[in-house]
Amino acid sequence: MELTSxxxxxxxxxxxxxxxxxxxRSRKYSEIAQRLTPYFFLAPAVVILAVALLYPVGYMIYASxxxxxxxxxxxxxxxxxLRNYISLLGDESFIESFxxxxxxxxxxxxxxxxxxxxxxxxxxxxxxxxxxxxTIFILPMMIAPIVVGLIWRYMYHxxxxxxxxxxxxxxxxAVPWLSDSDWAFASVIIADMWQWTPFIFILALAALQSLxxxxxxxxxxxxxxxxxxxxxxxLPLMMPVLxxxxxxxxxxxxxxxxxxxxxxxxxxxxxxxxxxxxxxxxASEFRELGVAAxxxxxxxxxxxxxxxxxxxxxxxxxxxxxxxxxxxxxxxx
Amino acid sequence: xLKLLKPLAGAAVGLSVGLGGAMADPYQPYKGETLVVNxxxxxHYDAVMKVLPEFTKETGINVEVDQLQYLKMRExxxxxxxxxxxxxxxxxxxxxxxxxxxxxxxLENLARYFMNPKLADPNYDAGDLIDGYVQNIGVxxxxxxxxxxxxxxxxxxxxxxxxxxxxxxxxxxxxHGLKVPETYDELLExxxxxxxxxxGMGGLSSRAASGHHASHAFxxxxxxxxxxxxxxxxxxxxxxxxxxxAAEALKTIVDCGPEGAKTFGFAEAGAAFxxxxxxxxxxxxxxxxxxxxxxxxxxxxxxxxxPHPMGVRRGSQTGGFGIGIPKNAANKEAAFLLMQWLxxxxxxxxxxxxxGNPSRxxxxxxxxxNEKFPHMATxxxxxxxxxxxxxxxxxxxxxINADLGTTLSKVLTEDLDIQEALDGVADRSKAVMEEAGxxxxx
Numbered sequence: 001m002e003l004t005s006x007x008x009x010x011x012x013x014x015x016x017x018x019x020x021x022x023x024x025r026s027r028k029y030s031e032i033a034q035r036l037t038p039y040f041f042l043a044p045a046v047v048i049l050a051v052a053l054l055y056p057v058g059y060m061i062y063a064s065x066x067x068x069x070x071x072x073x074x075x076x077x078x079x080x081x082l083r084n085y086i087s088l089l090g091d092e093s094f095i096e097s098f099x100x101x102x103x104x105x106x107x108x109x110x111x112x113x114x115x116x117x118x119x120x121x122x123x124x125x126x127x128x129x130x131x132x133x134x135t136i137f138i139l140p141m142m143i144a145p146i147v148v149g150l151i152w153r154y155m156y157h158x159x160x161x162x163x164x165x166x167x168x169x170x171x172x173x174a175v176p177w178l179s180d181s182d183w184a185f186a187s188v189i190i191a192d193m194w195q196w197t198p199f200i201f202i203l204a205l206a207a208l209q210s211l212x213x214x215x216x217x218x219x220x221x222x223x224x225x226x227x228x229x230x231x232x233x234x235l236p237l238m239m240p241v242l243x244x245x246x247x248x249x250x251x252x253x254x255x256x257x258x259x260x261x262x263x264x265x266x267x268x269x270x271x272x273x274x275x276x277x278x279x280x281x282x283a284s285e286f287r288e289l290g291v292a293a294x295x296x297x298x299x300x301x302x303x304x305x306x307x308x309x310x311x312x313x314x315x316x317x318x319x320x321x322x323x324x325x326x327x328x329x330x331x332x333x
Numbered sequence: 334x335l336k337l338l339k340p341l342a343g344a345a346v347g348l349s350v351g352l353g354g355a356m357a358d359p360y361q362p363y364k365g366e367t368l369v370v371n372x373x374x375x376x377h378y379d380a381v382m383k384v385l386p387e388f389t390k391e392t393g394i395n396v397e398v399d400q401l402q403y404l405k406m407r408e409x410x411x412x413x414x415x416x417x418x419x420x421x422x423x424x425x426x427x428x429x430x431x432x433x434x435x436x437x438x439x440l441e442n443l444a445r446y447f448m449n450p451k452l453a454d455p456n457y458d459a460g461d462l463i464d465g466y467v468q469n470i471g472v473x474x475x476x477x478x479x480x481x482x483x484x485x486x487x488x489x490x491x492x493x494x495x496x497x498x499x500x501x502x503x504x505x506x507x508x509h510g511l512k513v514p515e516t517y518d519e520l521l522e523x524x525x526x527x528x529x530x531x532x533g534m535g536g537l538s539s540r541a542a543s544g545h546h547a548s549h550a551f552x553x554x555x556x557x558x559x560x561x562x563x564x565x566x567x568x569x570x571x572x573x574x575x576x577x578x579a580a581e582a583l584k585t586i587v588d589c590g591p592e593g594a595k596t597f598g599f600a601e602a603g604a605a606f607x608x609x610x611x612x613x614x615x616x617x618x619x620x621x622x623x624x625x626x627x628x629x630x631x632x633x634x635x636x637x638x639x640p641h642p643m644g645v646r647r648g649s650q651t652g653g654f655g656i657g658i659p660k661n662a663a664n665k666e667a668a669f670l671l672m673q674w675l676x677x678x679x680x681x682x683x684x685x686x687x688x689g690n691p692s693r694x695x696x697x698x699x700x701x702x703n704e705k706f707p708h709m710a711t712x713x714x715x716x717x718x719x720x721x722x723x724x725x726x727x728x729x730x731x732x733i734n735a736d737l738g739t740t741l742s743k744v745l746t747e748d749l750d751i752q753e754a755l756d757g758v759a760d761r762s763k764a765v766m767e768e769a770g771x772x773x774x775x
Contacts, residue, residue, distance in 0.1 A: 069728070070411040071437035092761075093736070158593025159610070179595035179746055267543020268595065268746035270739050284408060285545075286732040287433065 057300075064293035070283070077290065084294035094295065096270050097278040101299075104185075104274050105253040108192045113246055115193065116200025117238075121230060123201075124208045138202055140195045149262025152191040153178070156263070181271035184264050188272050191259055196252070200245055207241035208234060240314060247310045251303055275299050359451060363667040364393035370423040370671070371410060373403035373654065376622050377493035378425065380689030381675065387683065388674050394667055403427055403654075414439040419661035422668040425492060425654045428470050432726045434657070435473040440488045441658040443471075446669040447487075454673055461678065461693045465719030466491035469726075470655035477565075479726040489657035490676045491692045496641075496719045497553055497650040498712060500606065500614040500624065503637045505531060513637075517558060517644040520615075521582055525589035527612045535591030535611040538602040539583065543742035546598045547583075548734045551741050553615065555579040556648035556723040557641065562733070563725060567771040569762050571737070572755035575645075580744060580751045587745050595745050607632060615641065617652065618712050622688050638708040640715040647718035653690065685709070729769045733762045 064084055068077035088094045119137075127133070140148070155162045156177035164174040177187045211234060219233045235242075257276045260266065266273030266281075273281075275295065283292035372378040378400065385396055399421070401409060407430055413419050414434065426434060434440045447453045459467075467490070468481045475485025499520075501513060509530050514520035524536030540546035555561070560575030570576065587594045591610040594602075599616065606614040607623060607630040614620065623629045624636045641649035656675065658668045674680055678695055685691040685702045696702055697713025724730075740758050743749040766772065 069433075069437075071415060071433050071439065073415055093739070158596075159591070174592065176593075176595075179593060181747060264596070265542060265544055265598075267739065267742045269543060269743035273739075281544075281735060284404070285735055287728070288732070 060293045060296060063290055064297050066290040066293075068289040069287045070289055071287070080290065084291045085298075088291065088294055088298065093270060093273075094278060097273050097275050098298075100185075100270065100273060101254060101275040104189065104256075104272075105250055108189050108196075108253050109246060109249045111189065112193055112197045112200050112249060113242070116197045117204045117235075117242065119197070119201045120204035120208055121234070124205060134202065134205075138198045141198050143195070145195070145256075145258035146262055148191060148195050149259040152187070152194075152259070153263050156187055178264055179268060181268050184268055184272050188260055188263055191263060192253070192256060195259070196249060200249065203241060203245045204238065207238040211237050239317065243310055243314055243317075247307060250306055254299060254303055359454075360392035360394060360670060363664070363670060365395075366664055366667050367395040367397055368422040368664055368667055368671055369397045369399065369420055370425075370668075371399045371401065371406060371413075371421045372425045373406045373427070373493075374400050375403060375493060375654070376619055377654070377684070377689040380684050380687035381493075383687045384680060384683045388671065388680075392670065392674070394671065396671065410434075414659055414661065416661060418663065419659050421659055422662045422664045423656055423671055424659055425656050426489065427654055428494075428652050429724075429726055429730060431470060431473055431489065431655070432479055432728050432730070435488050436728055439660050441660055441662070441665060443487045443489070443658070443669070446658075446666070449666075452666055452669055452673075454677065457673060457677060458695075461695050462491065462676070463494070463692055463694060463716050463719065465496070465651045465716060465721050466494040466653075466655075466692060469651035469719075469721035470494055470653070477722075477725070477727075480722060489655035490672060491653070492656040492672075492676055493654035493690055494651065494692055495617040495619045495653035495690060496712070496716050497616055498618050498621070498708075498715050499639045499641060500621070500636050501639065502609075502612045502632065502635055504635045505534075505612045513639045514642050515639075517554070517582060517642050520613075520642045521585050524586050524613065528589055531612065534609075535594065535605065536589040537586050537613040537615060538597070538606045538611040539586045539590060539594065539615065540597055540599050540602050541583070541587045541590075541594055541742070541745055542596050542598045542601075544735055544738040546738065547741040547745065548738035549599075550586075551579055551583050551737065552724050553641075553650055554582045554644075556650075556720045557646060558582065558644035559646060561722070566775065567766055569759035569766070571762070572752065572759040576755050577751050578644075580741060580755060583741065584745060584751070595742075617650070618715075619653065619690060621706075621708055621712075638711045640711065640718065643718075648720035648723055649715055649718055650723050651719045651721050652724075727769075729765050732765050733758075736761055 063074065063077075065079060065081055066074070066077040067080045067083075068074060123130075123133075143151075154160070156164075158164055158174060158176070158179065161177070163177065167174055176183050178184050215233055215237065216229060219229050224232065254274075255276050256274065257280060260272055260274060260277055261280075264272045266277050276299070279292050279295045279299070282288050282295060372381065382398065382400070385398070389395055399409075406425070407427060410421075410424055410426065410430070411433075413421055413424075414437070426440075467487075470491045471487050471489045472481040472485045473479055473488055475482025499514070505511070505527070506513065511523060511526075512519070514523050520537070527534060527536040540550045552562075555571075555576060558575050558578045560571070560573065560579055562569070562571045564570050590597075591605045594605075597605065602616065603614065603620050603623065605611050609631045621638065625633050627633050641647070656672050658665050658672065662668055675684075676692055678693060681691050681693045681696045682699055682702060685696045685699070686705060691697055691702070691709070694713060694716070697709050697716065699709075703709050737758050740749070740754045744751055744754050
């Protein structure tokens with residue numbers, strides 16, 4: 001009681017200007033506190049992310065400047081600066097692997113996008129047992145990559161493999177699936193397509209089924225045929241999803257390892273040795289962890305550039321759509 | 334009375350000394366300890382697992398085994414050996430790890446254990462261990478750094494080691510009156526003659542897959558044909574006349590081999606022989622255990638064995654595994670006792686009878702072992718020519734081996750000119766050797 005009266009007295013003794021200033025200050029603090037509150041809540045997650053994501057990446061970048069073999073502790077390794085990066089630029093095997101990777105990723109993702117989106121467009125209708133079919137379609141994705149490699153390796157087997165036995169039963173010559181450079185490359189692409197086309201199919205189908213029906217109905221009323229609907233309505237509307245899907249598959253295709261390891265181990269020669277396999281061999285067979293880290297960083301930069309390009313493309317497409325939308329709204333006014 | 338007492342007392346003392354001697358147990362101080370060992374998943378070590386309980390029964394020392402696929406084993410060991418205090422007391426290591434582990438000072442020098450009278454068994458008979466294996470797998474620091482010599486020391490003992498032998502189909506050879514090849518000329522001629530005599534059958538099963546397999550197959554022919562990868566001054570000579578001959582031999586064998594031979598690894602080459610698709614098989618002795626297993630083989634009872642044919646010299650491979658004590662092991666002395674027991678005459682025989690690869694000459698000549706595995710005497714004969722230097726064991730070998738293997742794969746699959754291919758390997762390997770400091774003293 002005493003305290004209350006004292007407070008009242010104290011306040012009562014001040015000028016109105018002073019009170020207003022104090023209230024303004026209090027409001028300001030409250031605003032700052034409000035603004036900061038979300039950051040306080042986010043802080044634990046940010047710290048965990050920084051430790052879990054940035055620390056390993058930083059460690060890898062640091063390792064790429066070292067001459068480090070697995071029998072050494074990292075502090076025992078010699079600092080070699082940019083030597084690993086520079087020597088890789090003159091390493092014929094690394095450059096060959098780099099181009100094999102680019103070719104593999106471009107072809108495999110290109111084919112998978114065409115087949116996956118094509119299948120989604122074909123099956124975007126009310127078919128009986130669609131959910132069961134979808135489950136069957138995504139089965140290859142759920143199989144462990146090592147097993148996928150083994151399955152295809154036996155199917156490609158020159159004598160007992162199902163492909164060559166079928167070809168021979170038709171009176172055709174056997175195909176050197178894994179023992180000829182070009183065929184081996186094609187064989188690896190086929191196996192990867194078998195496993196990962198369902199991923200694109202499922203995402204494309206989900207995108208198709210969430211398209212605004214009003215746009216499709218309007219197109220139909222305007223007399224658009226099926227092809228026109230696909231080219232001018234469906235595909236443009238699906239594009240944001242397709243871009244992200246393509247990006248995810250590209251990132252994955254650059255890192256595929258197990259299937260190729262089991263199928264060809266990079267051979268014949270270096271014809272199917274993609275960069276992730278080269279990195280694995282450099283670390284475990286050649287015992288050059290610093291060089292392997294430098295290779296990984298080159299791969300990281302490549303993926304970063306691709307991600308950035310896709311992001312920019314998305315931004316440009318979005319702003320273009322916004323401009324068109326604004327122009328259309330302007331016209332209606 | 335005194336006269337009677339004297340001999341009695343003498344007899345009592347003698348008896349007590351004798352009994353004391355008989356009761357002395359070198360394992361006593363370690364009884365109850367548990368050793369943790371790291372072994373590969375490999376037919377030899379599967380046989381070892383059957384014999385290990387005998388060690389615990391005899392010594393009271395327990396053994397825990399961490400058995401891993403051999404490449405995984407190497408990866409795990411690489412991490413384990415860099416720790417300040419390791420989990421393993423004894424490890425099996427694949428031969429090319431010797432260079433890495435010894436160079437990184439991660440394996441115990443065994444001299445101090447063999448010098449310790451409380452640990453070293455005087456009946457161990459190290460002279461009975463197969464010399465080529467000991468040189469190849471156990472010794473480092475001598476000639477060329479990885480071979481024995483005045484400055485060399487022992488870091489491991491061969492255990493699960495292998496050499497190369499020629500397996501051939503007795504029935505096919507008898508049917509066509511063929512002579513078992515003793516030289517490379519005869520071998521290569523037969524390799525291409527068999528597909529003509531037996532349509533659909535390949536001559537000889539060989540590994541050829543890109544990388545380690547192609548390189549291994551090439552090196553298998555290089556030593557007998559008089560070649561080496563390096564000369565005494567570390568200059569690359571893999572591209573000399575002998576090198577070209579070895580690559581030509583490999584190409585001939587693969588071209589006259591079964592369908593798909595260009596992509597064969599060790600398993601596929603073996604499977605082709607076991608399925609009856611080829612008449613000969615030239616590779617590791619470890620394969621022999623499968624030939625008469627009806628679950629895996631269609632050629633049970635049809636296979637005989639002969640030494641690796643000679644070129645200008647005899648030189649079969651040496652490889653496989655050895656066992657050593659990590660520097661960071663917790664129970665080193667007990668680990669040494671286990672190592673000594675496992676490679677003793679008694680255990681070597683027990684393991685051989687359980688289907689393992691013996692490391693001793695005496696086991697190869699043992700009547701009981703030969704009765705169960707009649708090929709053992711032939712293997713023992715082949716081992717006299719085991720070449721510890723058929724493949725260099727240096728830290729940078731992994732990189733050179735991979736380059737050699739992928740380049741040879743191009744020779745086999747893309748018809749790359751052999752001389753050009755080997756010249757390329759020599760040039761690139763020279764740069765690797767230079768960077769590793771091998772020409773510092775030139």
